[in-house]
Amino acid sequence: MSVTIVDASFRRVALPLREPICTARTTLTAREVLIVRLVADDGTLGFGEVSSFTTDWYLPEILDDDEALMPTLLEAVQNREFNDPREVDAALRRVDGAQDLPAARAGVECAVWDIFARRAGMPLAHYLGFTGDKAAGGAVLPLADSDATLAAVCAAVEAGYQRIKVKIASAQDIDKLEAIRQNFPDICLLADANGALSEGDFDSIAHRLDAINCACIEEPISRHPEEELVDFHVRLKKVQERVCTPLCLDESWTNEQELRAALKIGAAGCYAVKICKLGGISTTLDILDEAHQRGIAMWMGGMFDTGISKAAHAALSLHPANAFAGDISDTSRYFTRDLCEPAFALHDGYLDLSRPGLGFYMAQAE
Numbered sequence: 001m002s003v004t005i006v007d008a009s010f011r012r013v014a015l016p017l018r019e020p021i022c023t024a025r026t027t028l029t030a031r032e033v034l035i036v037r038l039v040a041d042d043g044t045l046g047f048g049e050v051s052s053f054t055t056d057w058y059l060p061e062i063l064d065d066d067e068a069l070m071p072t073l074l075e076a077v078q079n080r081e082f083n084d085p086r087e088v089d090a091a092l093r094r095v096d097g098a099q100d101l102p103a104a105r106a107g108v109e110c111a112v113w114d115i116f117a118r119r120a121g122m123p124l125a126h127y128l129g130f131t132g133d134k135a136a137g138g139a140v141l142p143l144a145d146s147d148a149t150l151a152a153v154c155a156a157v158e159a160g161y162q163r164i165k166v167k168i169a170s171a172q173d174i175d176k177l178e179a180i181r182q183n184f185p186d187i188c189l190l191a192d193a194n195g196a197l198s199e200g201d202f203d204s205i206a207h208r209l210d211a212i213n214c215a216c217i218e219e220p221i222s223r224h225p226e227e228e229l230v231d232f233h234v235r236l237k238k239v240q241e242r243v244c245t246p247l248c249l250d251e252s253w254t255n256e257q258e259l260r261a262a263l264k265i266g267a268a269g270c271y272a273v274k275i276c277k278l279g280g281i282s283t284t285l286d287i288l289d290e291a292h293q294r295g296i297a298m299w300m301g302g303m304f305d306t307g308i309s310k311a312a313h314a315a316l317s318l319h320p321a322n323a324f325a326g327d328i329s330d331t332s333r334y335f336t337r338d339l340c341e342p343a344f345a346l347h348d349g350y351l352d353l354s355r356p357g358l359g360f361y362m363a364q365a366e
């Protein structure tokens with residue numbers, strides 16, 4: 001099958017958040033992203049999302065830079081014939097300035113995968129060779145006190161989520177994890193420390209942590225400001241050797257090179273994968289294939305992205321390298337409205353992946 005892209009456009013959208021996202025480095029009241037829309041010669045539409053942020057609080061790549069590059073990236077695919085979606089990544093990497101902007105490339109590349117899968121009449125997951133028509137969801141709960149956290153876990157479990165991630169801000173928050181585990185012995189429980197723990201904390205919590213049986217602890221310790229990446233990886237690896245609970249790298253890798261460096265050294269027990277940081281689906285597949293061959297646990301992360309990006313992550317969550325469900329939840333949990341059609345919503349804890357392509361469109365008008 002060959003596909004010629006006859007029209008390529010993008011727009012910047014700002015989706016209001018239900019609750020501000022408050023971190024040590026920023027407060028967000030709206031999530032801005034770029035939505036890429038491609039049209040193939042037979043009229044098939046494809047969508048992709050550029051999920052970087054407006055400032056560099058999370059990634060060095062910012063949305064203004066992606067927006068500035070986007071016309072050139074779209075030129076690289078427009079009026080071109082592709083025989084395989086894997087050809088797109090190479091074409092985009094050749095664009096001047098695109099090497100350091102993987103999220104911008106991912107937005108365009110995913111839209112081409114969407115077109116190929118839609119034209120084949122197959123859900124993206126099937127087009128990629130995976131089996132299954134649904135993706136298990138995973139809820140992410142904000143930092144809160146013990147009672148509020150337990151109530152939120154209870155509500156998420158009632159909504160059908162079997163994988164729950166809670167944010168923790170100190171070693172004392174292990175109490176919260178113990179309380180959750182006591183009340184919910186069977187859920188797949190994750191904790192995200194966002195770098196809030198120290199190596200010394202593990203003297204007292206290592207044993208307790210392992211007894212809780214978390215699927216992973218994301219970003220337990222933080223990288224020092226001037227620390228070489230390799231030194232940080234070695235420090236994390238030493239902590240990992242002290243606990244059975246898999247320690248996970250998420251925001252401390254920001255691009256393909258940094259993830260590959262961590263994989264090479266075996267820094268962590270598992271890795272949160274985000275397509276936008278890898279420049280698209282092709283590279284993400286390569287990484288997942290390699291991890292699977294080496295027996296390294298991966299899972300699909302989230303970035304308060306819209307249903308377009310979430311749908312791509314949900315499809316890739318069926319890759320066998322995934323150790324557990326990804327950050328795949330109703331986008332109405334954090335947006336007052338997504339522009340996705342149909343609404344990005346799970347049923348009994350699963351996302352339906354039976355529609356062709358990503359299975360979602362982005363509404364034209366706001």
Ligand SMILES: [Mg+2]
Binds near residue numbers: 251
């Ligand atoms: Mg995280």
